[in-house]
Amino acid sequence: MQEDFKLGQLFSVQGKSALITGGSSGLGFNMAKGLLQNGVRVIIASRSRGKCDSALAELQEFGNCIAICADVTDREQRRRLVSQVGELEAGNGLNILINNAGTNWGASLEDYPDQGFEKVVNTNLNAVFSLTRDLVPLLAKAGTIEDPARIINIGSMDGLQVPVVQRVPTFAYSASKAALHHLTRALAVDLASRHITVNAVAPGFFESKMTDHVLANYRQDIEADCPLGRIGQPAEIVGIIVYLASRAGNYTNGTVIPVDGGTSISKGARPWSGSAP
Numbered sequence: 527m528q529e530d531f532k533l534g535q536l537f538s539v540q541g542k543s544a545l546i547t548g549g550s551s552g553l554g555f556n557m558a559k560g561l562l563q564n565g566v567r568v569i570i571a572s573r574s575r576g577k578c579d580s581a582l583a584e585l586q587e588f589g590n591c592i593a594i595c596a597d598v599t600d601r602e603q604r605r606r607l608v609s610q611v612g613e614l615e616a617g618n619g620l621n622i623l624i625n626n627a628g629t630n631w632g633a634s635l636e637d638y639p640d641q642g643f644e645k646v647v648n649t650n651l652n653a654v655f656s657l658t659r660d661l662v663p664l665l666a667k668a669g670t671i672e673d674p675a676r677i678i679n680i681g682s683m684d685g686l687q688v689p690v691v692q693r694v695p696t697f698a699y700s701a702s703k704a705a706l707h708h709l710t711r712a713l714a715v716d717l718a719s720r721h722i723t724v725n726a727v728a729p730g731f732f733e734s735k736m737t738d739h740v741l742a743n744y745r746q747d748i749e750a751d752c753p754l755g756r757i758g759q760p761a762e763i764v765g766i767i768v769y770l771a772s773r774a775g776n777y778t779n780g781t782v783i784p785v786d787g788g789t790s791i792s793k794g795a796r797p798w799s800g801s802a803p
């Protein structure tokens with residue numbers, strides 16, 4: 527049989543279903559928009575009713591979108607989220623889970639509170655594990671050997687290197703993202719036999735509420751720290767998500783893919799090349 531390598535076939539996500547945690551703003555919102563524009567039914571979930579409503583008002587223009595208000599760190603709210611997604615996708619199961627909800631806390635070591643550390647680890651790591659475990663039956667229902675279900679964890683380049691440009695230490699964030707990258711590998715090995723792939727994306731700097739303050743104060747340093755000399759654009763996150771969710775990504779499993787313009791492998795100073803472009 528003639529193989530079809532046309533982009534419309536290779537990168538098609540048409541007709542799939544996706545749950546995006548933290549889909550009400552920033553990167554998750556753009557992922558939702560990108561998937562909707564390409565024929566995916568999207569459920570977004572986040573804590574704030576107001577953020578869910580205003581995101582939904584915009585996203586519904588692009589396709590079939592539903593918002594569920596839920597705090598992924600709260601066991602009862604997570605249970606309700608899993609059961610609502612289960613009802614919505616009872617027919618064919620869930621094709622794509624994007625664990626994107628995340629938070630950060632910056633403080634000097636002496637002032638770093640246990641409560642801040644716990645909040646970040648609970649959101650960025652513990653909730654991802656629990657939600658993923660509870661959604662596995664629904665993902666397994668959708669996954670086949672030819673077209674596995676996908677789990678995409680949003681890690682960070684801060685889980686690959688120690689971040690310094692923002693001047694304030696973010697111990698819990700780096701540690702939680704590094705752990706999330708490794709959880710991705712462990713889950714990938716475990717879930718492959720159930721036709722579910724698990725990958726992580728490790729973004730560099732993108733505009734969002736989380737990076738507002740840092741970009742307002744240190745944008746020049748951030749750009750200079752990146753070999754490409756700039757921050758990332760929404761299309762560059764949507765692109766990697768579409769790749770991982772499409773047929774082109776069927777055989778990619780257990781990876782952590784940096785989308786950071788080369789920042790995490792460049793070690794900052796490049797004296798041989800003068801200033802950044």
Ligand SMILES: NC(=O)c1ccc[n+]([C@@H]2O[C@H](COP(=O)([O-])OP(=O)(O)OC[C@H]3O[C@@H](n4cnc5c(N)ncnc54)[C@H](OP(=O)(O)O)[C@@H]3O)[C@@H](O)[C@H]2O)c1
Pocket residue numbers: 547548549550551552553554571572573574575577578596597598599626627628629649680681682683728729730731732733734735736737
């Ligand atoms: N922007 C960047 O440069 C960058 C770089 C590397 C990695 N990342 C990662 O990308 C992901 C998205 O971040 P972002 O930059 O887009 O930040 P953002 O605009 O602040 O978005 C975070 C999203 O997560 C939701 N959220 C937070 N805590 C939650 C909880 N407990 N339960 C449910 N939803 C929750 C928020 O909505 P509610 O407030 O309504 O809950 C919001 O929708 C995060 O995992 C972040 O670590 C971002």
